[in-house]
Amino acid sequence: MNFDFHSPLPLALYAHIPWCVRKCPYCDFNSHEKSGALPEDAYVDALIADLEQDLPRVWGRRVTSVFIGGGTPSLFSPEAIDRLLAAVRARLICQPDMEITLEANPGTVEAGRFAEFRAAGVNRLSIGVQSFDDDKLKALGRIHGRDQAIRAAEQAHAAGFKTFNLDLMHGLPGQDLAQAMADLELAMSLKPTHLSWYQLTLEPNTVFAKRPPVLPEDEVLWDIQEAGWAKMAENGYAQYEVSAFAQEGHHCRHNANYWSFGDYLGIGAGAHGKLTDLQYQRAYRTTKKKNPKDYLDPAKPFLAEEVDIAPREMPFEFMLNALRLNAGLPISLYSERSGLPLAGIAPVLSKARDKGLLDADPSLIKPTETGHRFLNDLLELFLPDNLPKSRIIPIAPAR
Numbered sequence: 001m002n003f004d005f006h007s008p009l010p011l012a013l014y015a016h017i018p019w020c021v022r023k024c025p026y027c028d029f030n031s032h033e034k035s036g037a038l039p040e041d042a043y044v045d046a047l048i049a050d051l052e053q054d055l056p057r058v059w060g061r062r063v064t065s066v067f068i069g070g071g072t073p074s075l076f077s078p079e080a081i082d083r084l085l086a087a088v089r090a091r092l093i094c095q096p097d098m099e100i101t102l103e104a105n106p107g108t109v110e111a112g113r114f115a116e117f118r119a120a121g122v123n124r125l126s127i128g129v130q131s132f133d134d135d136k137l138k139a140l141g142r143i144h145g146r147d148q149a150i151r152a153a154e155q156a157h158a159a160g161f162k163t164f165n166l167d168l169m170h171g172l173p174g175q176d177l178a179q180a181m182a183d184l185e186l187a188m189s190l191k192p193t194h195l196s197w198y199q200l201t202l203e204p205n206t207v208f209a210k211r212p213p214v215l216p217e218d219e220v221l222w223d224i225q226e227a228g229w230a231k232m233a234e235n236g237y238a239q240y241e242v243s244a245f246a247q248e249g250h251h252c253r254h255n256a257n258y259w260s261f262g263d264y265l266g267i268g269a270g271a272h273g274k275l276t277d278l279q280y281q282r283a284y285r286t287t288k289k290k291n292p293k294d295y296l297d298p299a300k301p302f303l304a305e306e307v308d309i310a311p312r313e314m315p316f317e318f319m320l321n322a323l324r325l326n327a328g329l330p331i332s333l334y335s336e337r338s339g340l341p342l343a344g345i346a347p348v349l350s351k352a353r354d355k356g357l358l359d360a361d362p363s364l365i366k367p368t369e370t371g372h373r374f375l376n377d378l379l380e381l382f383l384p385d386n387l388p389k390s391r392i393i394p395i396a397p398a399r
């Protein structure tokens, strides 16, 4: 593989906190219902040790964003988050204006806590609202109600967060168009700078997969999507990715790095990383021990798996990310970030352009409006013969 040595890849850091108050029936993230007090100190120690073991992999590189995700990171105390961020700053070269996001559940934020997270260095919150409809929240097994969700957004403003995201889901059990729009309208009235708007999917190995709720018909889902996109555009939330909408200048830098095939270190139970080793000309993925007990066991290594990204899978991996972005990416980034010559995908790019799925501008890899609407068909063109179609999951939330 020939990597471009002149283009240092941006580097992000993801830290996973794997506990929640209760496991939601739709959720397949690595999250575990907490029982009793959380081993907060031991876990932060483990995150720091995990980071230290990964340092030689990223020596000298600059970190552009940190994302503390879960699970429910807002279950951890501001002191624990402060200790983690101080350790990150002491060990990595951090961009001065680095974006630092923390995921928060409205059911876990008593007054004053957001301000303390901010004092610890967090400068962006991502609040898991999902819906403002109490019946829907109950059906989703959420631990919070409408009022707590509203209060969480108000507290984010009061604590001085200049940028924060609300996570909403649509296509909920029994949801109609009016209910989905009411959720969006209320969300926008709370003036977040960013909205993540996911269509509920039934994921394998979840309670919903075993006992599926009745979801809206496809036509209703289509109407919700079209109306939602229009409503957010009218209100100044520009769609820049399949499920991400932001006011001017407020896109999530951390997620944009995933979608532009940048590198990221993943620390914490079950965390994924993707790294490019320029010296040995390889790109690989890492996964840390998934079970929190194993992860915390000092006798066991943090790393569970490390696999090279095969060059033949690289074009699909790149497109799986890049094509999520409405504005697409400069075509030069393909070779810079995959290490592969553009000539290898030139025939598929022309085919996609001929079908009207990719923009005709030769300097970009950018889906057309049709390509955006039929993203699965577009992605399929880049799928190597032996990979199953199940690899195409464009609406899944970023991890």
Ligand SMILES: C[S@@+](CC[C@H](N)C(=O)[O-])C[C@H]1O[C@@H](n2cnc3c(N)ncnc32)[C@H](O)[C@@H]1O
Residues within 6 Å of the ligand: 026, 027, 028, 029, 069, 070, 071, 072, 103, 104, 105, 106, 127, 128, 129, 130, 167, 168, 169, 198, 199, 200, 201, 202, 203, 397
């Ligand atoms: C990793 S979760 C973390 C957020 C936080 N734990 C919470 O739920 O409040 C990130 C987001 O993914 C979305 N999500 C999780 N499972 C989903 C599913 N099955 N379908 C669609 N969106 C999902 C939810 O909007 C959730 O807020």
Ligand code: SF4
Residues within 6 Å of the ligand: 019, 020, 022, 023, 024, 027, 028, 029, 031, 070, 071, 072, 105, 128
């Ligand atoms: S959706 Fe969020 S709160 Fe619910 S189980 Fe998953 S990570 Fe935990």
